[in-house]
Each structure stands twice: as structure tokens, then as C-alpha cells.
Amino acid sequence: MLNDIPLEHFVIISAVLFCAGLFAVLTKKNAIMVLIGIEMMLNAAILNLVTFGAFDKHKNEGQVFALFAIVLAAAGVAVSLAIILNVYRQFKTIDPSKIEEMKY
Amino acid sequence: MLKTVFYILSFITVASAIYTVTCRNLARAVFVFFATLFCLAGIYVFAFADFVAITQIMVYVGGIVILMLFGIMLSNRKLFEVLTETKAETKLFPISVLGGIALSLLVFAGLLNIIWLSNLGELAWIKSNIASNIAYQGDENSANSLGVNFMTSYLLPFETISVYLLAVLIGAAYLARRKRVR
Numbered sequence: 343m344l345n346d347i348p349l350e351h352f353v354i355i356s357a358v359l360f361c362a363g364l365f366a367v368l369t370k371k372n373a374i375m376v377l378i379g380i381e382m383m384l385n386a387a388i389l390n391l392v393t394f395g396a397f398d399k400h401k402n403e404g405q406v407f408a409l410f411a412i413v414l415a416a417a418g419v420a421v422s423l424a425i426i427l428n429v430y431r432q433f434k435t436i437d438p439s440k441i442e443e444m445k446y
Numbered sequence: 447m448l449k450t451v452f453y454i455l456s457f458i459t460v461a462s463a464i465y466t467v468t469c470r471n472l473a474r475a476v477f478v479f480f481a482t483l484f485c486l487a488g489i490y491v492f493a494f495a496d497f498v499a500i501t502q503i504m505v506y507v508g509g510i511v512i513l514m515l516f517g518i519m520l521s522n523r524k525l526f527e528v529l530t531e532t533k534a535e536t537k538l539f540p541i542s543v544l545g546g547i548a549l550s551l552l553v554f555a556g557l558l559n560i561i562w563l564s565n566l567g568e569l570a571w572i573k574s575n576i577a578s579n580i581a582y583q584g585d586e587n588s589a590n591s592l593g594v595n596f597m598t599s600y601l602l603p604f605e606t607i608s609v610y611l612l613a614v615l616i617g618a619a620y621l622a623r624r625k626r627v628r
Binding site: 346347348349351352353354355358359360361362363364365366369370372375377378379381382385388389395396397398399400401402404405406408409412413414416417419420421423424425427428 | 449459463464472479482483493494495497509513514518542545553554557558561566571575586588599603610615618
């Protein structure tokens with residue numbers, strides 16, 4: 343396999359990251375921590391793409407889509423942080439469970 | 447030697463990820479998340495994805511984490527006080543956190559079960575790719591192959607994503623601007 347490291351170990355790291363991100367999304371009380379959780383889940387997906395992409399060096403689909411996912415995640419963070427700042431201005435809190443309307 | 451480095455990297459990744467989601471201080475969580483992303487880039491190198499690792503360091507570690515720190519620290523001080531959650535509940539396991547732990551452990555068990563059932567090392571397409579010498583050996587230039595792919599097979603997604611990134615950055619700047627008081 344990859345430098346004699348079994349494929350499962352990469353995938354298990356990815357699973358741990360995904361579950362840590364899921365935990366943050368489910369339980370955290372401020373929106374930036376939720377955002378970090380989402381990023382962690384995206385990184386788990388990217389790790390899987392890269393891992394399986396290592397078995398195709400001609401088409402390189404895994405690595406190409408990992409790059410697309412990184413760019414999409416970057417774009418998502420930029421917009422989400424702007425939205426979080428606006429939410430704070432509007433509601434004076436960024437606790438996701440206390441924000442219940444989208445009125446502007 | 448390589449295996450030792452890999453397992454050290456993966457240990458730091460997992461430990462810092464878990465610390466990030468459990469610690470209460472937001473600024474510290476962001477800094478530890480930085481370590482997670484950095485070690486993850488190291489793990490990408492072990493999967494022969496050098497270019498993706500560099501992109502990870504430049505975009506995520508250099509961009510996202512700095513953006514988050516700016517977002518936290520340039521916004522006003524009251525926001526920063528809200529974020530540290532010092533006045534949060536002192537109970538170790540409030541019911542909502544317990545539910546979150548239960549659900550994520552359940553998902554983790556499910557994922558491990560799927561990994562165990564699927565028997566990844568024996569997948570047919572992986573075996574055939576290794577046999578026909580399509581899998582990475584470690585001496586290839588992955589950036590070269592990626593560049594050729596981006597300019598041929600994936601040209602349309604590449605252009606789309608660059609326009610999308612431009613639109614998103616303009617949109618973020620528009621959203622984050624200070625509005626005039628009416």
C-alpha cells in the first residue's frame with residue numbers, strides 16, 4: 343500500500359475527524375466553533391479523496407476533487423464568517439440555538 | 447522510519463482535533479485547529495499528494511485560520527468575551543452534550559463497521575490499478591499530472607470554481623462591511 347501503511351489507517355483517521363466535527367456541530371454554543379466543526383468534517387472528506395486518489399496517477403480524480411473541495415471550503419468560511427459578524431450585529435449573540443428569525 | 451512519522455502525525459491530528467472540539471476557549475481552539483490542519487497536510491504527503499498538501503497549508507492554514515483569528519479579534523471586544531464561554535454551565539455532562547457524544551460515537555462505530563466490512567485493501571479496482579502500474583509509486587511528479595488534468599479534463603470545473611471564488615470573496619466583503627446608520 344502507501345509506503346506500507348495500510349489504507350484502513352488513513353480512513354480511520356478520517357472517521358475520527360468526521361466524528362469530532364460532528365460533535366462540535368451538534369453541541370457547541372457559538373457559531374464559530376460550529377464552523378470549525380464543519381471544516382473538520384470537510385477535511386475528513388478531503389483526506390478520503392486524497393487517500394483513494396493515490397491509486398490513479400493518470401486521471402488523478404481524487405486529488406483534483408480534493409483541491410476543488412479545499413477551494414469550496416475556503417469560500418464557505420469567508421461567507422460564513424461575514425454572516426456570523428452580521429448575526430452578531432443583529433442579535434448581539436452568536437449562539438445558534440438562540441437565533442430564530444432571518445429578518446433583516 | 448516513515449511509518450513512525452506517519453503514526454506520530456496521525457496521533458497529533460487526532461489528539462488536536464479532539465482537543466479542539468472539547469476545549470472552551472475559542473482562541474485556543476482555533477490555534478489547535480491550526481495544528482490539526484498542518485498535520486493533516488503531512489498525512490496527505492504520505493498519500494503521495496504533495497500538491498494538495500501545499501495547497502492545504504497555503505489555503506487552510508495560511509488563509510482560513512488567519513481569517514478566523516482576524517474575524518474573532520478584529521470584531522469588538524464584547525464578542526470576544528461572549529466567545530470564551532467562561533460563564534457556561536459547570537456541569538461536566540449536560541444532557542445536550544451527552545446526546546452529541548452519543549450520536550457522534552454511534553456514527554463513529556458505524557463508520558468503523560463499514561471500514562471493517564469493506565476490507566479496503568482488497569478492493570478490486572485498487573488491486574487492478576496496482577497491478578497495471580497506475581497507482582502512485584512515490585517517484586512521480588504529481589503537480590505535473592494535476593496541472594495537465596486541470597487544463598484538459600477539468601477545465602470547465604476549474605474556470606467555474608475560480609469565478610465562484612471571486613464572487614464569494616466579493617460577496618463576503620459586501621456582507622461584512624459596516625452599514626450606514628439609517
